[in-house]
Amino acid sequence: MRKVAVSSWATSTFTKGTTKSVFDLACEASVQLIRDNGIPANEIDAVLFSSCAADQYSSAIVSEMLGISPRISHRIDNLCNSGTNAVASAFAFIASGLCNMALVVGTEKIDSPGNKLLWDVTRGSFMFPVHWAAIFAKAHMKKYGTTEEEMAMVSVKNHKNATKNPRALFGKEVDLEEVMKSKSIASPIKLLDCSAPCEGASAILLVSEEKARTLDNPVFIKGIGQQTISASFAKASPDLTTVESARKAAQIAFERSHTKPSQIDIAELHDAFTILEIIAYEDLGFAKRGEGGKFVNQQQIAINPRGGILGCGHPVGATGVAQVAEIASQLAGKAEKRQVKNCKTGLVHNLAAAGSSASVIVMGV
Amino acid sequence: MRKVAVSSWATSTFTKGTTKSVFDLACEASVQLIRDNGIPANEIDAVLFSSCAADQYSSAIVSEMLGISPRISHRIDNLCNSGTNAVASAFAFIASGLCNMALVVGTEKIDSPGNKLLWDVTRGSFMFPVHWAAIFAKAHMKKYGTTEEEMAMVSVKNHKNATKNPRALFGKEVDLEEVMKSKSIASPIKLLDCSAPCEGASAILLVSEEKARTLDNPVFIKGIGQQTISASFAKASPDLTTVESARKAAQIAFERSHTKPSQIDIAELHDAFTILEIIAYEDLGFAKRGEGGKFVNQQQIAINPRGGILGCGHPVGATGVAQVAEIASQLAGKAEKRQVKNCKTGLVHNLAAAGSSASVIVMGV
DSSP states (O other): OOOEEEEEEEEOOOBSSOOOOHHHHHHHHHHHHHHHTTOOGGGOOEEEEEOOOOOTTHHHHHHHHHTOOOSEEEEEEBTBTHHHHHHHHHHHHHHTTSOSEEEEEEEEOTTOGGGSOHHHHHTTOOSSTHHHHHHHHHHHHHHHOOOHHHHHHHHHHHHHHHTTOTTOSOOSOOOHHHHHHSOEEETTEEGGGBOOOOBEEEEEEEEEHHHHTTSSSOEEEEEEEEEEOOSSHHHHOSSTTSOHHHHHHHHHHHHHHTOOGGGOOEEEOOOSBHHHHHHHHHHTTSSOTTOHHHHTTOSSSEEOTTOHHHHHOOOHHHHHHHHHHHHHHHHTTOOGGGOOTTOOEEEEEEEOGGGSEEEEEEEEO | OOOEEEEEEEEOOOBSSOOOOHHHHHHHHHHHHHHHTTOOGGGOOEEEEEOOOOOTTHHHHHHHHHTOOOSEEEEEEBTBTHHHHHHHHHHHHHHTTSOSEEEEEEEEOTTOGGGSOHHHHHTTOOSSTHHHHHHHHHHHHHHHOOOHHHHHHHHHHHHHHHTTOTTOSOOSOOOHHHHHHSOEEETTEEGGGBOOOOBEEEEEEEEEHHHHTTSSSOEEEEEEEEEEOOSSHHHHOSSTTSOHHHHHHHHHHHHHHTOOGGGOOEEEOOOSBHHHHHHHHHHTTSSOTTOHHHHTTOSSSEEOTTOHHHHHOOOHHHHHHHHHHHHHHHHTTOOGGGOOTTOOEEEEEEEOGGGSEEEEEEEEO
16 A cells, blocks of 8 residues: 655635635635645646535536646535545545545535534434534533533633634634633533634645655655544434544554554644534543543643634635644644644544544654 | 455436435435345445435435444545446545445435536536537537437437346337437437436445455456546537547556456446447447447447446436446346346446546456
């Protein structure tokens, strides 16, 4: 099996209320990636498009707009996990020899149909993810004594990180009091515990080992783990203090990459709601079970340096791609103002609604 | 790289006007595959869903309805080429070691949004594929003297083949006169030159080499070629007597499988319109350029034994999967009434609208 590297990346500024189409946004990030890195576009032999947008033949449209005629091209969707699913697909296409250079571009508009859980509703469950986030939070508070302040600190940290990211939706810090006093959405979840839907795009280029050899500082994908448990919240997790899919995905990714949680220097964690970052610390083995709340302000692992989903906004199909882009840029030492020092091994953790599915990707130089 | 085999398959009866949902249809074919073949469902570690249906998180829904918790699961769409894109993805996931047993299920309802080329329309091109089929037909007739009767013979042949397929939408033969006298849709294309939208599902199971060793008669995927040229008809092919994407995809598939066109015993060709089968003969190297019209009634290669898209109907996202299912069943000697004798090497040829993208898959025992 061939090794696969992430060679280039470009993420658009996440916004609210653009008039640009999902295709305009996808091309904007892709063109930036191609131009800034002098990529020979005719060597791109796969274009995978990650989006929940309803448009048909969208990957072919993006390819044509970019002037690329790839061998492989299709659209991939799986709610918030779409982007990481597309990255896993590109990895598999290159590793198996079907292509050598894959552009993965994730894009979403603010009114994405991926923001609503319509199938859950028909099963008597919730339309909006905030409801299950509240249930996770209550369960974790009850079992482990996790506090609303600890959750709020996740928001404070990630909003602070986002101030160093010029492409984040939110550019200003929030303090603990602001989070605690923000409007209750579904108790104990408050407005500033929630990420915001927005529009945006992120593109990354995956290349084969042979092509990676020509790079200054190649960042390799060392192991991918994925796990789907269910489609609906009702069946996602028997224990509501943990995300079973993420635990299993992490186990696979750590095994495949021969890596331990203690070796991770930097991580992008799925923090669509603050409680999810706390549970992720535990599911990934960064913190002991029940101690996630106290782990928020640790200094050992740089977590969500771009600002996470809370700080950057959450353009559903773009999120997973942007997470991989961030870790690649950090490990390559090209993360500008927010560069984390001495990071060699990174991790991406992404979830679909209610943790019904999860992806964990370990990357390293 | 690990070899990949198609171990099992099940295709539903293609119909018009069912009240079943896209999920009901997907599960029907999948459950049949699992039950008939005694598949341990908990060993299925990827579920890829091919469909143009607008439903969100559809692959997770299908997985949950089947009681499967796969590692990898997402939806894939690329118009008529969706199913073959999903098969290529499953192949890559297994070949690269990310999974060992992948269920690919393609499903469509008759009112699929994949039946309309809405993006082409905004570029001043056609809403319905029949228009570009007419342009291909006129170009081929003008340059090579191909006749309307030769095209009609494709319809006669494939409808005849479909009478041996109990799951085909059309169960009766049509004669040359009927085709020639059928209503003109977009001259020279007549009603019986066209396939019909319908609903249906097809499921196949791809397995790793290790798992294939336990099978009686494993059918291997020997080479996959894919090529995207464009999204819209206007840019699909500079020469309208050939489908450039298919020629390139075939070249890749033949190279990778170390196979020549003359070694193919049996083929599923994309015959959404009769002219496309004639052009496919030439693009695949079965007939010389310009001689496709005279190739229709040759006896050397069994072409579209299940009845093709013309005889079976065209549930867009299911078609590519059903094509692979047919070739696998034939090569395994399990094609029931329509079994072709002595077939060892088979080919699947599938297109998206106007040949804007193509997949060619070579399979063998």
